[in-house]
Every structure is written in C-alpha cells, then in structure tokens.
Amino acid sequence: MATDAIIEVSEGKLIEGINNLFGELLKKGLVDALLIPHELPSGANVVQTLITSPEKIKSINPLAPVLPINSARIVSAMTKVASSAKKIGVVLRPCELRALIELVKLKQASLENLVLIGMDCFGTYSVCDYGKFAKEGPSPTQRFLDNAKSGKDDPLLREACQICEYSVPINADLTIGLIGMDLNKGFLLHAATKEGERILEGLGVKAGSIQGRQEAIDKLVAQRIKRRDEVFARTIEQTHGLDKLLPVFAPCINCHNCRDACPICYCKECFFDSPTFELEADKYLGRASKRGALRMPTDTLFFHLTRLNHMGVSCVGCGLCQEACPNDVPVFDIFRLVGSRLQKVFDYVPGRSLEEELPLTTFKANELEEVGH
Amino acid sequence: MDSEFEPSIVGFFCNWCTSTAADLAGTTRLEYPPNIRPIRVMCSGMVDPVYILRALLEGADAVILGGCEPGDCHYVSGNYKARRRMTALKTVLDTLGLENDRVWVRWIGASEAPKFARTMNEITAEIKKKGPSPLKECWST
Ligand code: SF4
Ligand code: SF4
Ligand code: SF4
Numbered sequence: 451m452a453t454d455a456i457i458e459v460s461e462g463k464l465i466e467g468i469n470n471l472f473g474e475l476l477k478k479g480l481v482d483a484l485l486i487p488h489e490l491p492s493g494a495n496v497v498q499t500l501i502t503s504p505e506k507i508k509s510i511n512p513l514a515p516v517l518p519i520n521s522a523r524i525v526s527a528m529t530k531v532a533s534s535a536k537k538i539g540v541v542l543r544p545c546e547l548r549a550l551i552e553l554v555k556l557k558q559a560s561l562e563n564l565v566l567i568g569m570d571c572f573g574t575y576s577v578c579d580y581g582k583f584a585k586e587g588p589s590p591t592q593r594f595l596d597n598a599k600s601g602k603d604d605p606l607l608r609e610a611c612q613i614c615e616y617s618v619p620i621n622a623d624l625t626i627g628l629i630g631m632d633l634n635k636g637f638l639l640h641a642a643t644k645e646g647e648r649i650l651e652g653l654g655v656k657a658g659s660i661q662g663r664q665e666a667i668d669k670l671v672a673q674r675i676k677r678r679d680e681v682f683a684r685t686i687e688q689t690h691g692l693d694k695l696l697p698v699f700a701p702c703i704n705c706h707n708c709r710d711a712c713p714i715c716y717c718k719e720c721f722f723d724s725p726t727f728e729l730e731a732d733k734y735l736g737r738a739s740k741r742g743a744l745r746m747p748t749d750t751l752f753f754h755l756t757r758l759n760h761m762g763v764s765c766v767g768c769g770l771c772q773e774a775c776p777n778d779v780p781v782f783d784i785f786r787l788v789g790s791r792l793q794k795v796f797d798y799v800p801g802r803s804l805e806e807e808l809p810l811t812t813f814k815a816n817e818l819e820e821v822g823h
Numbered sequence: 824m825d826s827e828f829e830p831s832i833v834g835f836f837c838n839w840c841t842s843t844a845a846d847l848a849g850t851t852r853l854e855y856p857p858n859i860r861p862i863r864v865m866c867s868g869m870v871d872p873v874y875i876l877r878a879l880l881e882g883a884d885a886v887i888l889g890g891c892e893p894g895d896c897h898y899v900s901g902n903y904k905a906r907r908r909m910t911a912l913k914t915v916l917d918t919l920g921l922e923n924d925r926v927w928v929r930w931i932g933a934s935e936a937p938k939f940a941r942t943m944n945e946i947t948a949e950i951k952k953k954g955p956s957p958l959k960e961c962w963s964t
Contacts, residue, residue, distance in 0.1 A: 690920035692957050696964070721873060740882070743962040751964040752873075752880050758915045759872040759908075788918045795914050796907070810911060813903035815893065821906050822890075822928040 455650055456658035458636040465513055465591065468626065468637065471653070473507040475539055480652045481565055482536035485524065487512045494581040498524055500538075512541050512569055512626075515594040515607075516580040520713035520768050522549035526559040533562035540564050543571045544616040545768035548801020549713035551621055552764045555808050558716045565645055568619025570628040572598045572670075573611030576773060599633055601666075603673070610769020610782055613678035615671050620801055624649055630666030638663065682790070685783040698784075699754065701777035704747045708781045711774035714761040714800075722753050754781070758788050763809050764800045765789030830884035830950040834861045834943075835870045839897040840933045841889030847936035855943035858950075859887075866890070868901025872912040875926060882959040885950045887927040887942075895932060902930065925956060 459467030488499035496514035583590035627638030738744035772782035796809035867890025916923035
C-alpha cells in the first residue's frame, strides 16, 4: 500500500493543484465535508469554512499564510457536544493539530469521524499584515511562496512562526508536504494512518517518493531552533526578576484577550471570571489599605502566573495570545519560554501523542524525590 | 539583615498527616515559631497553585505545603499529584526569576511532631535570613 504520492502540477500552479485535490476529496465522497481555509470575498482575510459543496472549492486557499484563530477551537466547538456522524476532513496547521490533540486529552474535542489533514507550515503573517499585503499586492500567498522557495524566513512572519520548530504536522492522517519539494512542480501527499491510506487509494494517485525532503526539514527546523533559543535568551534577559517583570506587564489592562485566543484555555468558567473576583467595595478598600494602594483592575500578575501554571505545559506555541494583545505585552515570549521549561521538566511535547497523559493529571511513584524530602 | 524582621509564612497542611503532626506538636509542647499561619486542607493534592500564588502576591514571605509521605496519602495519590504541581509552580517561578525558594514542600507524617516543629523552625530561620518578600510592599502587580 502506498503511503506517499507526488501530485504533480503544471508550472507555477501549486495553489490550483492543491485546491483541485480537495475538490476531488469531496467529489469522490472520500469526505462528506471539509473544514478548510477559504478566501473571504474582500480578499482581506482567509478564514476556516465548513464546506459541503464541491462548488465552493473554487475560492479555498489553505496555503494562505494567515492564522486568524487556532482552529483547534473550532473543531472543539463542533465535536464537543457530540461527535460528527459524517466524515469531516479538517485541514490544519501543525500548531492547530497539536492543540487539537491536547483538547482531546482535556476531553474538549472528539476525533471520531474526522480526517486530520495536516499542512506543512512555513509560517504565517499577522491578520493585519496579511490584509495589508493583499491590498498592496502581490498576493500574500505568492509573496509567501516566493520566500518559501528561497528557503529563508520572511522577517515579517509572526515571531511565533519564526521560532516554530514544528513545521511538519504530527498526528495527521494525511499530510500535504511542501518542504523540500519543488513547489513549481508539485507537492507530496503522505498517509500516516489507515484512514490516510484509504484516501490515497480512493484518489487513485500513484505511489512515489522524493529525495531530500528530510534534509530540507532538518535544515528548516535547525534554523528555527537557533532563532528560538535567541528569543529565549532575550526573553530571560528582559523579564527575569520582579524588577523586570513588573514593567513588562505594566501595559497589561487585564482584558484576558490572550486567554480567549489561546486554544488550550478551555475552562467554561475561568477562575478569573468567577465570583472570587466580584468583590464589595469594602473588600477592595480592605485590600488597598494593606499597602495604601491597589492597582485596578486587580490581579494582573496573578492572572498570568496562574495561566502559566494551568496550561503552560500544553502550550503549542501558536502565538495567538500575542496577536490578541492590544498593548503588545510580550505574552507569547513569556508563555513559550515558560512552556518549554515545563515541557522539559516533564519530558512532554504537547500534541505529540494521544496516549501520553497530561503531566499534571498523572504521576509516577518514583520521581521528583528531591521535592519535599 | 534586619533582626526585627518577622516573616509571615502561610502553611497549607493536609488534614491527615501534617495538620495532625502540628496538633501533636502543640499537645506535646514542642515549640515552633508563631510566624506560621496554618491552614488545614483535606489533602495536599487539593492545593492548586492559585492558593500559593495568592498568598505570595498578598505579601506572604513564604508558603509551605505539608502533606503525607509519598505512598501514605489518605486519598491514595493526592500528594503525588501535589508533587508534580509544585514542581510546575516552582519551574514557572524560577523561569521568571521570582524566588521559588519561598515555596517549600515537606512531607510530614501524623506522628512526626518533632519533624514538624523542626521544619517550622527551619523555614522561619531561612526566610528571616532571606529577608522580606519583594512582593510584600508591591501594590502594582
Ligand atoms: S506557529 Fe508553527 S505551525 Fe503555527 S502557524 Fe506558525 S509556523 Fe505554522
Ligand atoms: S499560550 Fe499563546 S502560544 Fe501558547 S498555546 Fe496559548 S495562545 Fe498559543
Ligand atoms: S497580556 Fe495583553 S491580552 Fe493579555 S490580559 Fe494583558 S493586555 Fe490583555
């Protein structure tokens, strides 16, 4: 059984080739619906769209380098109450897939009847930059493909993407491989599961293999890791210690947008929206009088430290917290750094495996013996 | 260091072990400093980091979590989970340079009154040496 196939496209027609493939999936009934990025008519943004008619494939654009929200949230919203009875192909970037796996482990989503279609990811622009490029031309997708072909990261990619070492999807049934391919000529379809193989077979594509993909991936990942470590070093330099951390959070207005954008923060009622923080005026005055003054709204640092404790170990580094921040608090830098430390301590990679238990819901009897004596 | 500094230390002690050890220390007249503000919790495993962070941000100079020896939890595995949570909390604080040595975890069994008194003396002395928490006077967090 083939697990790899090369889909050839005519010179420079990669987008058409990929869109055609998704059209085939629907036409041949290999999936009943697709959740896939789709150009909005204005051209200013590309958003996830649930498509049931092959007619609507014309304006999909899964290559568009923009990530308005982490789609794991959408899949969770669609499958949490009841899983789908029909087959839905969900087209996701690696950070979205990894977040989805975390949400499944948190019992916030179901993979039943989903076909996970992962796209290799070179990175994305902010929604604002994307809209700007779209207006000015050439098309951001073209700009991005030109950069991808050159093998260098566009400095205008979101910082999260510039330091993302998960360019290749983990846990996809079917991967659309772009890295290490001659993008003028075609792309790779890789099936990693039975479900993926079923689709390859249904498409009737012939097996093929390519040379040099792994080397290209290794090179990109090494470049990203180097950059990541530079960002970590800079973040430590700029935030380490209360005297530095307080100025970093000075512009924070405690709006909780970063939490709302985060795919991992799923709690129906966040502790910070709970009645614990609905106080009578007297209680505020009591808190204020302890030190003579009280920052309002209260508990800004408390919010961030708690969030780090509750979800940091599952942070997938998508950077959408940063996109949501109105005041440029470097909230992504901090979460990514602390997240990576936590993940190292528990030897955990968010999204790596459905079988691996969430570190804070499990334990081993013979570990961490230095804690507590 | 200012010899007048009397740290305030919040202790979260599990009902079955460390709180019992504290009671026993009291009845057997083992002395420990009044700096410790004990809070009885059913299990060390129910102490979410929010409680500890709250205490620190509200100006506690240190927090100590006391539970049963690993393997002895009244609820089977609460303290094992606490051990992971506290490891996570200390990692977060350490990464941000927020003095994670103000958070202590100790396993003190029900009959270990002397260990309880010794530990409370030890943490009080250490924190006295360390000085007040920089969060103590901080109104702008
Ligand atoms: S964080 Fe990684 S996977 Fe997510 S959009 Fe950026 S480069 Fe792609
Ligand atoms: S904390 Fe930020 S980077 Fe991490 S998963 Fe949440 S939104 Fe993505
Ligand atoms: S870090 Fe930014 S998004 Fe998050 S609460 Fe503060 S101001 Fe809002």
